[in-house]
Amino acid sequence: xxxxxxxxxxxxxxxxxxxxxxxxxxxxxxxxxxxxxxxxxxxxxxxxxxxxxxxxxxxxxxxxxxxxxxxxxxxxxxxxxxxxxxxxxxxxxxxxxxxxxxxxxxxxxxxxxxxxxxxxxxxxxxxxxxxxxxxxxxxxxxxxxxxxxxxxxxxxxxxxxxxxxxxxxxxxxxxxxxxxxxxxxxxxxxxxxxxxxxxxxxxxxxxxxxxxxxxxxxxxxxxxxxxxxxxxxxxxxxxxxxxxxxxxxxxxxxxxxxxxxxxxxxxxxxxxxxxxxxxxxxxxxxxxxxxxxxxxxxxxxxxxxxxxxxxxxxxxxxxxxxxxxxxxxxxxxxx
Amino acid sequence: xxxxxxxxxxxxxxxxxxxxxxxxxxxxxxxxxxxxxxxxxxxxxxxxxxxxxxxxxxxxxxxxxxxxxxxxxxxxxxxxxxxxxxxxxxxxxxxxxxxxxxxxxxxxxxxxxxxxxxxxxxxxxxxxxxxxxxxxxxxxxxxxxxxxxxxxxxxxxxxxxxxxxxxxxxxxxxxxxxxxxxxxxxxxxxxxxxxxxxxxxxxxxxxxxxxxxxxxxxxxxxxxxxxxxxxxxxxxxxxxxxxxxxxxxxxxxxxxxxxxxxxxxxxxxxxxxxxxxxxxxxxxx
Numbered sequence: 001x002x003x004x005x006x007x008x009x010x011x012x013x014x015x016x017x018x019x020x021x022x023x024x025x026x027x028x029x030x031x032x033x034x035x036x037x038x039x040x041x042x043x044x045x046x047x048x049x050x051x052x053x054x055x056x057x058x059x060x061x062x063x064x065x066x067x068x069x070x071x072x073x074x075x076x077x078x079x080x081x082x083x084x085x086x087x088x089x090x091x092x093x094x095x096x097x098x099x100x101x102x103x104x105x106x107x108x109x110x111x112x113x114x115x116x117x118x119x120x121x122x123x124x125x126x127x128x129x130x131x132x133x134x135x136x137x138x139x140x141x142x143x144x145x146x147x148x149x150x151x152x153x154x155x156x157x158x159x160x161x162x163x164x165x166x167x168x169x170x171x172x173x174x175x176x177x178x179x180x181x182x183x184x185x186x187x188x189x190x191x192x193x194x195x196x197x198x199x200x201x202x203x204x205x206x207x208x209x210x211x212x213x214x215x216x217x218x219x220x221x222x223x224x225x226x227x228x229x230x231x232x233x234x235x236x237x238x239x240x241x242x243x244x245x246x247x248x249x250x251x252x253x254x255x256x257x258x259x260x261x262x263x264x265x266x267x268x269x270x271x272x273x274x275x276x277x278x279x280x281x282x283x284x285x286x287x288x289x290x291x292x293x294x295x296x297x298x299x300x301x302x303x304x305x306x307x308x309x310x311x312x313x314x315x316x317x318x319x320x321x322x323x324x325x326x327x328x329x330x331x332x333x334x335x
Numbered sequence: 336x337x338x339x340x341x342x343x344x345x346x347x348x349x350x351x352x353x354x355x356x357x358x359x360x361x362x363x364x365x366x367x368x369x370x371x372x373x374x375x376x377x378x379x380x381x382x383x384x385x386x387x388x389x390x391x392x393x394x395x396x397x398x399x400x401x402x403x404x405x406x407x408x409x410x411x412x413x414x415x416x417x418x419x420x421x422x423x424x425x426x427x428x429x430x431x432x433x434x435x436x437x438x439x440x441x442x443x444x445x446x447x448x449x450x451x452x453x454x455x456x457x458x459x460x461x462x463x464x465x466x467x468x469x470x471x472x473x474x475x476x477x478x479x480x481x482x483x484x485x486x487x488x489x490x491x492x493x494x495x496x497x498x499x500x501x502x503x504x505x506x507x508x509x510x511x512x513x514x515x516x517x518x519x520x521x522x523x524x525x526x527x528x529x530x531x532x533x534x535x536x537x538x539x540x541x542x543x544x545x546x547x548x549x550x551x552x553x554x555x556x557x558x559x560x561x562x563x564x565x566x567x568x569x570x571x572x573x574x575x576x577x578x579x580x581x582x583x584x585x586x587x588x589x590x591x592x593x594x595x596x597x598x599x600x601x602x603x604x605x606x607x608x609x610x611x612x613x614x615x616x617x618x619x620x
Contacts, residue, residue, distance in 0.1 A: 063501045092503045105494040109516040118512075119502035166502060 004077070005206050006039040006062070006174055011071035013054070013061050013230075017281060029281045031057040033230035034071070036307070039174070039223075044200065044207040046221030046238070048214050048253065050277055054230040055210045056100075059178045062208070063097050064088060075174075093123055096167035100179040102159035106151040112137075112162050113147035119169045136165040139202075140195060157188035161195070168199065176208045181216060193220055215257045218242060226250045229280055229288045232307060236317035246317060246324035248293050249273075287322070295323050342592035345585030352582065356402040367396030367552065376568040386570040388560065397552045398575050404464065404553040405534045405582065412471040412533035417526040419472065420479020425510050425518075427480065428487025438484070441477040449474035450536055457545045464547055467540060471533045482525045486518035493517075520597030527590035531583045538579050554579050 013032040016025040032054040039045045049055050060066045062073060064080070073080050080091055096119075099105035106115055117133045120126065134144055140161040151159055160180060167175050177196070181189040197220055199205060211217045217224055218238065225235040226249060234247040245251045252271040259265045275292045278284050287305050290296040300322060307320040337343050359367075371391035379386040385394035427437040444452070456470035490496065491514060499509050540546035541555025549556055554575040561572035 060497075065497060065500065089503055092501065095501075097498070097501045099494050099498055101494060105498045107495040107499070107513050107517070110512070118499060118504055118508075122503040122505060122508070163498075166498070170502070 003041050004038045005041045005043075005075070006208070007074040007077075008035060008037050008058075008062070009072040009074070011035045011058070011061065011073065012069045013057050013066060014069045027281050030230050030283055031280055032061065032068075033280075033283065035227070035230070035232050036071075037225055037232065037235055039206055039208055041173075041206055042200075042204055043222045044209055044220050046209045046211065046217035046224040047227060048211055048217055048224065049227035051212060052277060052280065053227045054280070055212070055227055056178055058227075059097065059176045059208070059210055062176060063095055064092065093119075093170040094173045095176065096170060096172040096174075097176045097178060098160070098163050098167045098180045101183050102156050102163055103151075103183070105163055106159055108151055110151075111147070112142070112149050112151070112154070115151070115162055116165045116169055119166060123170060125170075132169075133165075136168055139168065139199070140165045155188075156184050157192060160184060160188075160192055164192075164195070164199070168203070171203075172205075174206045174208065176210070178210050179212065180209075182212065189216065196220065214242075214253050226253065229278065229283055231288055232318075232320065233289065234317075234319045234321075235307075236314070236319075240314060240317050244314065244317075246314070246319040247289075247321050248295050248325060249289050251325060287320070289321075295325075297323075339592065342589060345588045348581065348585050349589070352402055353406060356399055356406065359396070359399050363393075363396045363399070365393050365396060367393055367400045369393070376564060376571070378568075379570055385574040386568065388557075388568075388571055389564060394557075394571060394574055397557060398554070398578055401552040401554050401557060401575065402578065402582075404547055404551060405537060405579075408464065408468055408471065408537045409530045409534040409586075411468050412475060413526050413530035415468070415472040416476035416479050416529055417522060420476040420525075421483050421515075421522055423476075424480040424483025425487055425514065428484040429491055429506070429510060429514065434484075437480070441480050444473070444477040445481070447474070449478075449532075450539060453536060453540060454543070454545060457540060462540075462545055462548060464551075467537055467546055470540075471536055474536075475529045475533060479522070479525055479529065482521050483518060486521050487514055490514050490517045520593075524590050524594045524597065527586055527593060531586035531590070534586070535579065535583055 011032055012030070012034055014028040014030050017027045017029060018024065019026045035054075035058060037045065047055055047058070057066065061068050068081070075091065075095065080088070083091060110118075113130070113133050116136055117129055120129060120132060125132075134147065137144065137146065142158065142161055142165065146154070146158075151162070154162065160183075164180075180196070181192050184192060193216070196207070200207060207220070209217060209220060214224075221238045223236065224238045224241045226233045226241075226247065228249050234241065234245065234250045241250065242254065245254055248271075252273050255269065255271040259268055271294070273292045278288070278291055284291050284301075286302050287293070287296070287300045290300040293300065303322070305320045305322050307318055309316065309318045310324070337346055369392065371387075374383070374387045374391040376389055377383060377387040377391075383393050383395065385398060388394055388397070423437055423441070427434045427441075447455075452474040453467075453470040456473060457466055460466040460469065496509060496513050499513050504513075537546060537553065538555035538558065541553050542559045544559060546555050547553050549560075557575040558572055561568070561575070564571050
């Protein structure tokens with residue numbers, strides 16, 4: 001039923017850290033360090049992780065702003081890394097992006113209508129330009145009189161709508177949403193997420209939704225991936241992940257979500273991770289999470305767990321842990 | 336910005352000087368080049384406001400006429416170095432590979448003191464208004480390139496530039512529509528300062544005798560001729576000197592005002608301070 005639209009194979013993005021007079025490469029920041037996943041057509045894949053875990057770098061690599069160190073990106077079955085500039089320009093219209101901060105992602109000197117029509121002009125689709133822009137504005141819930149307004153005359157939520165309209169302008173197949181609601185108020189967050197859901201249904205879009213908050217993603221995602229220090233820790237159908245998280249890190253994140261019921265909220269047991277997020281330039285040996293994992297053993301320090309699936313008990317639920325926690329959350333919480 | 340008195344006065348002065356100098360031949364009672372040997376080195380009087388020079392020419396008329404060259408040179412140099420500096424600065428700031436090439440050339444040009452470079456160029460090319468403009472442009476546009484480049488480096492990392500790239504907008508459009516409008520304020524401010532600096536530089540070159548040909552009245556030429564009569568007829572050198580000072584000062588104040596007007600932080604601070612006064616005014620009216 002579902003066909004893969006985007007496939008990421010063992011993607012690595014390392015940034016060299018240059019130092020000294022001669023700009024020698026001293027070390028590397030391993031922002032994305034071997035990530036693989038597939039996004040099917042019409043699906044939403046949510047990616048969650050702390051700040052600095054490589055989510056945004058992943059997004060920027062997919063849209064071609066960065067050239068990955070190794071690995072492969074396949075769009076509709078074709079590797080896009082081999083494309084030349086012209087082919088890449090053609091591809092770009094199919095992968096668009098919505099940015100996190102609606103205040104810096106819009107040019108302050110351009111009017112809303114011009115911002116939305118910029119991608120259309122870049123692809124010479126100038127017939128009926130104004131009507132198309134007004135149509136897009138209507139689609140995302142902006143009024144026609146907003147056409148000539150400057151970005152600073154809009155509220156944060158409205159600005160994000162402009163950003164979404166810009167991403168939709170070229171009828172892309174895949175939209176990468178890089179924390180599209182993190183900079184907005186909670187009430188506006190819900191509106192924007194609902195808008196994104198409606199648009200997906202109406203236009204048959206595929207989303208790659210990046211967030212740092214599992215509760216935001218739960219609502220919209222079909223599949224969820226959890227990233228930690230440039231690596232994928234767990235990836236599964238959203239239902240399975242929320243009900244039966246197998247990785248200790250995912251469990252810790254899930255336990256941080258407040259419950260909107262005072263009685264249950266009081267009883268909520270939090271798993272507080274100790275220690276700091278290690279530097280991505282010197283990731284820990286073995287399992288990258290072992291420095292903060294309450295379950296870590298000597299074995300975890302020396303060996304890298306494979307990103308594996310247990311087809312018998314939980315099909316399609318990938319996890320990278322030697323001791324996945326299946327239905328032993330209570331036990332974990334007690335520790 | 337012009338609503339502030341501090342900015343309005345220099346602005347009006349420059350406008351007035353400009354109008355006075357281009358219409359001078361219609362309203363000056365005596366032609367500034369008219370020589371009267373009976374009136375040599377006369378002190379200022381009601382007839383000759385600024386006195387007369389060693390040929391009996393009216394110094395007031397000469398000073399006004401001389402502003403033509405100064406303003407022409409200043410404006411043209413400011414314009415040319417702004418255009419050249421903006422283009423090179425945009426390219427150097429945006430394209431990483433060209434940056435090191437362009438900036439090394441610019442650094443080399445900056446290594447020469449600007450007046451010395453202009454002096455050498457004029458000495459090589461010969462003294463005429465065009466050559467002075469060329470020489471001064473060469474010594475001032477590297478400064479503009481540096482200013483523009485550093486602003487571009489800041490702006491190009493803001494997300495809307497990245498967003499434009501992801502939506503397939505091509506580089507020339509990104510440079511002209513996304514980056515240039517957002518670095519315009521430092522360009523205008525720097526342009527005003529170059530205007531002031533080149534007026535000063537032109538006067539200095541003429542004073543040193545390598546500037547505009549002596550037959551054309553310029554403030555620098557007048558000062559040079561007045562040197563010998565410094566003790567006998569101080570008005571001969573004082574008045575052109577005062578005009579240079581006031582014009583350069585006016586341009587510098589204007590440049591400062593423009594910088595404040597463009598600086599969002601300075602604006603915010605002043606607004607916060609002024610608010611209570613503004614409210615009072617509204618109630619009173």
